[in-house]
Amino acid sequence: MAIWGADVESLRQLGGKLLDGSQEIAQTKSRLTGQVNTVDWKGPDAEAFIRDWNGEHTTALNRVIQALEEAGQKAKNNATAQESTSQSH
Secondary structure, three states: OOOOOOOHHHHHHHHHHHHHHHHHHHHHHHHHHHHHHHOOOOOHHHHHHHHHHHHHHHHHHHHHHHHHHHHHHHHHHHHHHHHHHHHHO
16 A cells, blocks of 8 residues: 655755745845946956846846745645645545
């Protein structure tokens, strides 16, 4: 007989860690963006680097942040659902 389910507390902790990770990446992205945009660097290489950072790189980081937030919330929601299901049986 197989038992399906999850350790609710572990799943809830995982959700919290995923959400914490998304916040950490968001804060790091913000700090780096400030540094990139204020570095004393002139010329076409600087312009290209800043454009790439503010375009494709921050966009990619935003996707990671969003994915972690969604996964964290899903884990927490699953923990709540598992807890409700377990309590009703």
